[in-house]
Amino acid sequence: MNTADLEGSESGGRQVPVTATSDRRAAAPSAPRRTPPVASEPALVDNFREGVVVTDPTGVIREFSQPALTLMPGLVAGRTFAGCGVAPLTAGELTIGERRVRCRRVELTVAGATSIAWYVEDVTDAIARSDALLAERGRARFLATASQQLGNPLHEDRAARAAVRLAVPTLGDVAVVVLAPRRGRARWWRAGGGDGPTLVDGGVLSADDLPPAVAQALDGTEPSEADWLADQLAEAGWLGGRKPGAVAVRVVSLPGSAAPTGALVVVRDTDLDEHEVQMVRGFAARAGAALDAAVLYRDQAEVAETLQASLAPIEPPSVGGVQWGAAYRPAQSSLRIGGDFYGAHEQPDGGALFYLGDVSGKGVDAAVFTGQIRQGIQALRRIESDPARLLTLLNDSVLETSRAHGHGRFATMVLGRTHPTHGGGLSLTLASGGHLPPIVLRADGTVETVDLRGMLIGVVPDPRIATVTVQLAAGETCLLFSDGVTEARGGVRGEQFGFARLVAALEGCQRMPAPALAERIEQVIGDWLGGRNHDDIAVFAIRAVASGAPTRHLHAVPAP
Amino acid sequence: MTAVLDPSVETAYPRYLHCLDEADENGAIDVALSLLDSGVPAERVLLSLVAPAQAQVGEWWQRNEWSVAQEHAATHVSERVIAAVATAVRARPTRERVVVACLDGEWHALPARLVAEVLRLDGWDVTFLGASVPSVHLVSYLHRHDPRAVLLACALPMRLPHAFRAIEACRRTDVPVLVGGRGFGSDGRWATKLGVAFARDARAASSVLATPAFDAAPAPVSLDDTEYAGLVATRVELIDLALERLDLKRYSPAQVDATVADLGYIVDSLAAAVYVDDASLFGEFVGWLLEVLDSRGVPLHTVGLTFDVMADRLRDFPRAHRFLRGAAPRPAA
Numbered sequence: 019m020n021t022a023d024l025e026g027s028e029s030g031g032r033q034v035p036v037t038a039t040s041d042r043r044a045a046a047p048s049a050p051r052r053t054p055p056v057a058s059e060p061a062l063v064d065n066f067r068e069g070v071v072v073t074d075p076t077g078v079i080r081e082f083s084q085p086a087l088t089l090m091p092g093l094v095a096g097r098t099f100a101g102c103g104v105a106p107l108t109a110g111e112l113t114i115g116e117r118r119v120r121c122r123r124v125e126l127t128v129a130g131a132t133s134i135a136w137y138v139e140d141v142t143d144a145i146a147r148s149d150a151l152l153a154e155r156g157r158a159r160f161l162a163t164a165s166q167q168l169g170n171p172l173h174e175d176r177a178a179r180a181a182v183r184l185a186v187p188t189l190g191d192v193a194v195v196v197l198a199p200r201r202g203r204a205r206w207w208r209a210g211g212g213d214g215p216t217l218v219d220g221g222v223l224s225a226d227d228l229p230p231a232v233a234q235a236l237d238g239t240e241p242s243e244a245d246w247l248a249d250q251l252a253e254a255g256w257l258g259g260r261k262p263g264a265v266a267v268r269v270v271s272l273p274g275s276a277a278p279t280g281a282l283v284v285v286r287d288t289d290l291d292e293h294e295v296q297m298v299r300g301f302a303a304r305a306g307a308a309l310d311a312a313v314l315y316r317d318q319a320e321v322a323e324t325l326q327a328s329l330a331p332i333e334p335p336s337v338g339g340v341q342w343g344a345a346y347r348p349a350q351s352s353l354r355i356g357g358d359f360y361g362a363h364e365q366p367d368g369g370a371l372f373y374l375g376d377v378s379g380k381g382v383d384a385a386v387f388t389g390q391i392r393q394g395i396q397a398l399r400r401i402e403s404d405p406a407r408l409l410t411l412l413n414d415s416v417l418e419t420s421r422a423h424g425h426g427r428f429a430t431m432v433l434g435r436t437h438p439t440h441g442g443g444l445s446l447t448l449a450s451g452g453h454l455p456p457i458v459l460r461a462d463g464t465v466e467t468v469d470l471r472g473m474l475i476g477v478v479p480d481p482r483i484a485t486v487t488v489q490l491a492a493g494e495t496c497l498l499f500s501d502g503v504t505e506a507r508g509g510v511r512g513e514q515f516g517f518a519r520l521v522a523a524l525e526g527c528q529r530m531p532a533p534a535l536a537e538r539i540e541q542v543i544g545d546w547l548g549g550r551n552h553d554d555i556a557v558f559a560i561r562a563v564a565s566g567a568p569t570r571h572l573h574a575v576p577a578p
Numbered sequence: 579m580t581a582v583l584d585p586s587v588e589t590a591y592p593r594y595l596h597c598l599d600e601a602d603e604n605g606a607i608d609v610a611l612s613l614l615d616s617g618v619p620a621e622r623v624l625l626s627l628v629a630p631a632q633a634q635v636g637e638w639w640q641r642n643e644w645s646v647a648q649e650h651a652a653t654h655v656s657e658r659v660i661a662a663v664a665t666a667v668r669a670r671p672t673r674e675r676v677v678v679a680c681l682d683g684e685w686h687a688l689p690a691r692l693v694a695e696v697l698r699l700d701g702w703d704v705t706f707l708g709a710s711v712p713s714v715h716l717v718s719y720l721h722r723h724d725p726r727a728v729l730l731a732c733a734l735p736m737r738l739p740h741a742f743r744a745i746e747a748c749r750r751t752d753v754p755v756l757v758g759g760r761g762f763g764s765d766g767r768w769a770t771k772l773g774v775a776f777a778r779d780a781r782a783a784s785s786v787l788a789t790p791a792f793d794a795a796p797a798p799v800s801l802d803d804t805e806y807a808g809l810v811a812t813r814v815e816l817i818d819l820a821l822e823r824l825d826l827k828r829y830s831p832a833q834v835d836a837t838v839a840d841l842g843y844i845v846d847s848l849a850a851a852v853y854v855d856d857a858s859l860f861g862e863f864v865g866w867l868l869e870v871l872d873s874r875g876v877p878l879h880t881v882g883l884t885f886d887v888m889a890d891r892l893r894d895f896p897r898a899h900r901f902l903r904g905a906a907p908r909p910a911a
Binding site for chain 1: 683715722723752817838
């Protein structure tokens with residue numbers, strides 16, 4: 019049943035004199051009709067949606083109704099169809115003139131006499147409507163697919179390429195997306211212009227060289243079709259082998275949140291009807307939104323990267339006699355910054371200052387706080403090189419900032435200084451503000467824990483800072499780490515990794531270079547976690563090496 | 579497997595292995611750079627010296643002739659050698675940008691690193707993101723830099739289900755994906771199964787990258803992962819069941835951890851085999867595991883026992899049950 023049926027039945031219901039019929043038949047409501055209704059009730063059949071033509075078995079027309087005559091104007095009673103100049107009817111769908119007709123053939127036998135009734139219905143409008151519905155459905159499906167695929171890439175060029183690839187062939191034979199110019203230059207991407215139908219090419223144009231119609235669309239107004247669009251595009255070289263006179267062109271804006279993000283050009287062999295123009299606009303709206311999101315993402319990512327670069331750990335400087343090794347895995351892996359920090363600075367006397375710590379809190383807030391602490395160390399090390407006194411100064415500074423902002427942040431850290439010793443080793447002076455004690459890996463494979471505790475940094479004035487001196491012979495390593503290592507939850511049912519496992523993981527590692535040692539711990543913890551979430555993880559290894567050999571540091575995940 | 583094919587490299591090879599053994603970074607770099615100086619192409623130094631030496635190290639570890647710490651140290655030295663060779667050659671990029679990364683949880687970065695450097699020598703503008711790159715980081719990197727393609731390495735077949743998830747995440751950025759590594763099978767058959775382009779080695783990767791639309795319109799993959807999902811949900815229970823049957827009182831804490839880890843690998847490999855519906859994945863893993871355990875003096879009947887316990891629990895998992903039964907180690911004659 020379609021809308022044509024509904025409309026037809028409605029008008030029939032209004033016009034067919036049903037009440038009249040029942041009035042007339044009221045005396046004998048159950049009496050069977052013995053004669054065909056055509057002659058006796060012309061008004062009734064003339065108001066049926068279907069037309070009726072009754073012929074005798076030889077094909078001579080006996081009667082017909084008004085709708086049948088409307089469809090086949092030549093009908094005359096007493097002649098055959100051919101005799102009236104009308105094509106003979108067959109059951110099924112057929113075309114009469116310009117109309118689509120559905121035809122049924124029914125044999126009527128009344129009182130032994132057989133006649134044939136042809137019921138013909140004009141279904142032209144119904145078919146047109148259902149075609150339109152299918153086309154509409156196709157357009158909706160195309161736009162839905164486009165929305166989905168355009169939403170995926172968050173990069174401007176990739177979104178533009180996806181847009182032109184999607185636009186061909188549904189919207190046109192050639193599609194070009196011109197991105198809004200940036201610093202006077204506009205990038206464009208085209209599909210359907212090259213050899214393969216899906217091959218996408220592109221280029222860059224100066225904003226001054228853009229075809230006027232494209233520039234107009236980039237300004238937010240849709241150029242009218244009469245403005246020699248095809249010639250402009252041919253001049254830009256976008257039509258490929260097509261002749262400007264043989265194509266229809268549309269140029270529309272890709273709307274953005276402020277100004278258009280670009281312009282879409284669609285080229286095809288045939289003109290676009292109103293529905294197709296609407297579809298092009300609908301597609302442009304979606305492509306515009308995708309490009310808008312990509313531009314927004316780019317701008318935010320640029321800001322984030324700048325901030326992130328200023329907060330990410332810096333590669334420790336090369337210092338004679340020291341080999342650094344570091345591993346860093348922040349909890350929020352997309353940001354690559356967190357609340358753990360480490361670093362090293364070369365001191366004027368040839369030694370080095372190094373530290374590893376952990377601030378309260380998580381994520382960006384914590385990362386910003388680590389930045390403040392690192393800058394504090396960076397500044398204070400110029401006036402104070404004793405680790406314990408430096409930590410005390412840092413504590414005052416953190417406390418003051420924290421009170422001023424009322425955020426109550428604090429940190430734990432180990433801060434140390436290296437002094438080269440005569441035997442090619444290092445003497446480490448270590449100070450701790452409430453951080454996990456370091457581990458020392460001796461040349462003979464012994465794993466020692468350094469007894470070092472102290473109080474948190476940034477909680478009370480004049481905290482107790484613990485200090486200790488550790489001697490490293492050449493080839494021995496001191497390891498600082500954050501609680502993300504020992505508190506990593508993994509194994510079968512989320513137990514903590516714990517100190518004992520860390521010690522076990524270090525056994526037999528005394529010959530490893532510092533970077534390999536840090537990486538090994540990162541890997542062991544990674545395996546232990548087995549994909550579970552984790553806190554920030556930081557490891558910093560300080561190894562005494564024979565002086566002179568260049569030593570560098572290796573990140574497991576280098577900054578791009 | 580570890581044969582050195584190049585005569586110019588042959589004489590340097592034992593010296594290089596010795597440097598790895600000593601964790602002698604500078605010595606190893608000297609060996610590699612002097613080969614470059616004598617005219618050996620950088621690609622050959624990487625593929626005929628560094629790569630086979632690293633494969634040799636892996637074999638020594640597998641046979642328990644080297645500790646895992648030695649292997650780590652040697653890998654580190656190889657990394658430094660690759661970096662030194664790359665710095666010495668300084669290939670200028672003439673082709674598009676490609677990103678090479680090891681998937682999350684994949685720590686064997688060296689093969690991927692070698693591929694990255696060979697691609698760089700081939701003119702590609704390569705960014706190597708390193709070992710165990712979290713998917714979020716990888717995806718945001720792809721969004722940001724719009725590379726020609728991303729090459730994902732997976733060394734362990736048991737990581738395949740995770741790898742596939744990461745591949746799909748990358749594909750959603752619209753960046754073509756190319757995979758490599760033994761995790762996809764030596765012939766890449768599991769990459770084929772997952773409907774993703776595979777390159778056997780660096781050379782192959784370079785030529786695939788030069789193909790215009792190698793990752794265009796991936797065929798939809800229809801994996802029946804209900805059994806896989808069931809296995810993942812049963813993971814802890816399976817490990818517990820196996821542990822109950824082992825005499826843990828005689829194990830040191832480290833041995834208990836190692837056993838738990840091995841049981842986890844067994845379940846993960848079984849799940850991966852079910853995921854790609856291929857018994858050979860589990861079969862190959864079991865062959866490797868038996869060799870590793872045997873060389874470390876672990877009695878192999880415990881593996882058979884474990885398989886029995888798991889198979890018993892997995893009666894309603896037709897594929898897993900069949901794979902366990904098919905892979906059960908036969909008692910040595």
